[in-house]
Amino acid sequence: MHVVVIGGGPAGMMAAGQAAKAGADVTLLERNERLGKKLAITGKGRGNVTNTADTESMIAQYPGNGIFLYGPLYRFTNEDLRRFFLELGVPTVEERGGRVFPQSQRAQDLGTALESFMSEHGVKICKGNRVTALLTKAGYIQGVKCGGVTYPADAVIVATGGSSYPATGSTGDGYTLAKQVGHTVVTPRPALVPLETVETWVKDVTGVALKNVEAKVTVNGRTIAEEFGEMLFTHYGLSGPIILTVSREAVVALAKNQRPQVHLNLKPALSPEQLDARLLRDFEKNLRKQFKNSLNDLLPQRLIEPIITLSGISPELPVHQISKVQRQALLATLTNLTLHVKGMRSLREAIVTAGGVAVKELHPTTMESKIIQGLYFAGEVIDVDGNTGGYNLQAAFSTGYVAGLSAAERNK
Ligand SMILES: Cc1cc2nc3c(=O)[nH]c(=O)nc-3n(C[C@H](O)[C@H](O)[C@H](O)COP(=O)(O)OP(=O)(O)OC[C@H]3O[C@@H](n4cnc5c(N)ncnc54)[C@H](O)[C@@H]3O)c2cc1C
Incomplete structure (x- = not known):
């Protein structure tokens, strides 16, 4: 034979x-x-x-x-x-x-x-x-x-x-x-492929890797994929294990000319109440500081600036002046950091076909x-x-x- x-x-x-x-x-x-x-x-x-x-x-x-x-x-x-x-x-x-x-x-x-x-x-x-x-x-x-x-x-x-x-x-x-x-x-077609986002701020945090986060992909408000674990910001968007896994559904949605969004929950282990309590504790500790200097324990250094911008709170605001409404806006940014998917990397960069x-x-x-x-x-x-x-x-x-x-x- x-x-x-x-x-x-x-x-x-x-x-x-x-x-x-x-x-x-x-x-x-x-x-x-x-x-x-x-x-x-x-x-x-x-x-x-x-x-x-x-x-x-x-x-x-x-x-x-x-x-x-x-x-x-x-x-x-x-x-x-x-x-x-x-x-x-x-x-x-x-x-x-x-x-x-x-x-x-x-x-x-x-x-x-x-x-x-x-x-x-x-x-x-x-x-x-x-x-x-x-x-x-x-x-x-x-x-x-x-x-x-x-x-x-x-x-x-x-x-x-x-x-x-x-x-x-x-x-x-x-x-x-x-x-x-x-x-x-x-x-x-590409499967397990990094995603490109409309948001360009990701470029400033290229290389920042996050552990224990949750990524949810939605189309018109409907969840089509969800994963928990590690991810990575890149100069064009998002990568890392959980993004590669949810990319399959995002790719299918893109092929149907839909506009998928990725929602990142940076603190999925905490309920909204627990996270709010955590923010209050961090603010309490940094009462005399400006807002931009109060998140060092909560987030990787390079992610602080974009999160502050997205929260809409002035970075210079003294921590003791942050209102409950502003704190809720920060909480929403941390638990629902939304990125709009505009495409995927090519088949050349896909982990599998x-x-x-x-x-x-x-x-x-x-x-x-x-x-x-x-x-x-x-x-x-x-x-x-x-x-x-x-x-x-x-x-x-x-x-x-x-x-x-x-x-x-x-x-x-
Ligand atoms: C960066 C990266 C990381 C990965 N990490 C993992 C991981 O950790 N775990 C996991 O499970 N999977 C992982 N994968 C996926 C995994 O590597 C592939 O699914 C697997 O290698 C497929 O094996 P295969 O033998 O079918 O094909 P391949 O490994 O692609 O091998 C095919 C071979 O055929 C040869 N060949 C092609 N055409 C011809 C031809 N005409 N004549 C002669 N020879 C030819 C090629 O040169 C090649 O050597 C990863 C993939 C990539 C790209």
């Missing part, structure tokens, strides 16, 4: 290694000179490889076709993945929110482990050439064309990734290859194409995408595992 795997990302490396372990003669073709370029930058270089959520809860974390992942996620679970890496010498640790990282805190170690797994099972690796065509005959896969050379194959696994962060090698080639052989490709090879054309238990026999898909090239928290890598590994084994066991 000769299996060709296209793409040396997490899905492709897992698929190639598993197929070889199961006895197939495997060749992996990677266009870059290096494998796992994107994997190495995941989780800010720390590699949030999976999540400890149980499989049912995990499926809910894939707003893009979670149900399709039911089989792969049960067949190769988060625990299987952690054990897999542990056996390869990469123990993992759980952090806040069930996020799992290599104990070494180096995403690079995941790639190195996958490379040694492939080498142990004899996978042949060809780097530096791009696959440009799938070769088929009468509905069966025959091989691929790569760098002008034909690679015959009994089974081919397309694991070329999506089209975000193209500098890592994933430029959407898998979509073209799939279309060439008759597959439907659901239009790729939504859309891809239509799941209805794939067998969910094997990842095999329903159109071309012997052709398989794995990873982000498929129309599945998950939230932040390790879900996208788990999906890549689980679908890679299933595709690799199924390809190797084909015709047995």
